[in-house]
Amino acid sequence: MTPPHDSVRETYILREAQSSNVLPLLETFKQPGGRLVLVFPFMPYDFDQALQKRMLSKEQTRSCLKDLFSALAHVHSQGIIHRDVKPSNIMLKSLSGPAYLGDFGISWQDKAPASEPADTKITDVGTTCYRPPELLFGNRKYGSSLDLWAAGCTAAEAMSSDHETLFDAGDLGSELALIQSIFKKLGTPDLTVWPEAEQFHDWGKMQFYEYEPQPWSKLVPGASETEFDLSTNKQKSSIELTRSTRELVLRLATEEKPNPKTEEELARNLAQMKIMIQGTPEAEVSPEVQEALVREIESQDLIILLADNIYKFPFESRKDTQVIFSTAFRYKPPGANAPEPPVLHNVIRYRPEVIISLCKGYDRRESAMPCGGVLREALKFDAIAALILYDEPTPDGKVRELSTIDPGVPSTGQGIFWRFFDWIDKGAFEVSADAFNTFRVVNFTLFFEKYNDVLVQSESYVTKRQSIKLLGEILLDRSNYNVMTTYVDSGDHLKIIMKLLRDDRRMINYEGFHVFKVFVANPNKSVAVQRILISNRDKLLRFLPTFLEDRTEDDQFTDEKSFLIRQIELMPSAPVPTAGQAS
Structure with a gap:
């Protein structure tokens, strides 16, 4: 094999690059004379052949491109540059996929054997029509953008109705002809639009005609409007993305009517942010990219802005924001030993209003579910539960810091926790259901009176049943x-529960029974509870044998029920105070 091809380097890199969309290396062996042979699975098609013979549907074409970009996302996360992306190096197991990126013969990785130094890479790589202009102008410090240019050329070729290459190097494969083709189609760049070019070895040696893009x-005849949108959606860095998102959210917050352009740009930002922080099923997240994004989200104080304004976002953007929040709250950098993830720790210590703002998401139907999902993730940590449980109004309107909370001071009932009762009882169905799911995550003790009055005795069947079940x-x-x-211990509580046994809805009866049995089975019944059970003994002994008698298959x-009947029969004729109880 002649340079820049190197079978030993290719073998090493292929083992590093293993993934579901990289052509797997099955084995290697040496022929007599020392020639290294690499063995791959047989693939009946390549993407170039399938395109030129019009063998693929639009859906199959999109699937192949998705697999290509998944492969590139993975290899780039490993520090690998393929350096020869083109349709003929994309192998197809069938016309319906999967597609695999193959031919790593001239690929590069810093630690791979026979790889050039990072700042002086060779420029004689790639196939003519897929080579980027930075190579043509002598840039030897190139990175993975080399592959992305070639992948973009491949995507344009695939989307075009005639499947011609996007750029043309002429019959002789001339680099000058290729540069002219690129500039004629995309426009002649200057240092305003391409400032990096000033550092390239061969930039400025020739004067080019100034073409308009x-x-x-x-350029891509036959492509749909959606495909054009994708082709112009440039990926942003973590800093660009968070700054742009901050500006867009602030703009959206001040606009009286939603601006479709603002919403569209924000949606693109949040979708990109979600992929960067979480990855996709096909491509793992880059740890470096994830860490940089989380750091910038904190630096831009973006979390409180997202929490305050999520209800204004388009539907898909609200879901993306939930993923961004939850992943950031879970994220721990490599080597971190602290019990709380850094973002959540900083929210608890410096930005507790984020948690209160997320709770207030239940004020609106649009934000209830995404805010609830984030809260349930955060409530895995006791400090978050404490912020919610002990929240109280303050004279300056600021949220109380965790360090100032005194659990011994009785609650006023005016804090954020107590609003959950109204959200559950009076909210729209999806608000009520989600608020209840969050409510059940919080550990609480001193709230029985309001719980019984508002929830257990609610007019809403769903609220009533779920409240009794949770109780x-x-x-x-x-x-x-x-x-x-x-x-x-409370006789008043027992009266409320006994009324549930006579409700005209059977599931209310059933859930109420499971609370009632706790009163009866308690070996240390209070005098008040004993008095109620004894005074109603005869009625209970007549009522319970036929109570839900059709549940014949429910042995438990x-x-x-038989146990409770026996316990009531064995009760004394008058209440008997236990140790520590008054008669």
Whole structure:
């Protein structure tokens, strides 16, 4: 193999580049004479052949391009530059895919054997029509943008109805002819639009005619409007992305009516941010990119802006924002040993208003579900639960810092936690359901009175049933023993629960039964509870045997009901105070 091809380097890089869309290396062996042979699986088609013979549908073409960019995202995350991306190096297992990026013969990785130094790479790489202008002007410090240019040329060729190469180097493959073709189609650049060119070895040695850029509809005939949009959607760096997003959110916040252009640009930013921070099923996230983005999100104080204004975002953007939030809250840089992820730690310590703002997302239907999803992620940490539970209004309107909270001071009932009752009881269905899911995550003790009055006795069937079910789960959880004993000591609580047994809705009866059994099974019943059960003993013994008697296949329910009947039969004729109780 002649330079720049190198089989040993290719073997090394292929093992580093293994992924679902890189052509797998099966084995290697040496022939007599020392020639290294690389063995790959048989692929019946390549992308170039399939395009030229019109063998692919639009959907199949898009699938192949998706696989190509997934492969590039992976190899670039490994510090690998392919250096020869083109349709004939994309192999197809079938016309419906999957597609694999192959031929790593001239690829580069800094640590790979026989790779040139990073600042003096060779420029004799790539196939003529797919070579970027930076190579043609002598840039030897190039990076993965080399592959992305070639991949863009490949995508344009695939989207075009005639499948001709986007640029033309003439019959002789002339570099000058290729430069002229690029400039005639994209416009002749100057240092205003291409400032990096000033550093290239061969820039400025020739004067070029100043061509105007041609529209993409002419460059790629037959492509759809959506495909044109994709071709002009330049990826931004972490700094550009967060700054641009901040500006767009501030603009959206001040506009009386939604501006479609602002919404569209913001949607693109958030979609890109989501991919950078989370990755995709096909391509893993780059740790360096993820860390840089999280750092810039904090630097731009973007979290509070997103929390305050998420309700104004388009639907898909709200979902993307939820992913960005949740991933940032979970993110721990390599080697970090702190119990709390850095972003969440800083929110707790310096920006607690973010959590309160997320809670207020339940004020609006549009923001309820994404804010709820983020809150449930954050509530895995006790400090977040404390911020919500102990929130109180302050004279200056600022959110209380965690260090100033005194758990011994009784709540006024005016903090953010207490608003969950109204969100659950009076909100639209999706708001109520999501608020309830978040509400059940918080550990709480001193809220029974409002819980019973607003939720357990709600007019809403869904609220009533879910509240009773949650109450049963709380009381039966061993970690909530003190909560359980406090609740089941109250005769007033027992009266409320007994009314549920006579409700005309069977699932209310069933959920109420699971709370009622805790009162009856408690071996240390309060005098108030004993008095109610004893005074109603005869009625209960007549009522319980036929209570939900059609649940014949529910053996556990039948056994529990029999147990309760026996416990009520065995109760004394008058209340008996237990140790520490007044008569």
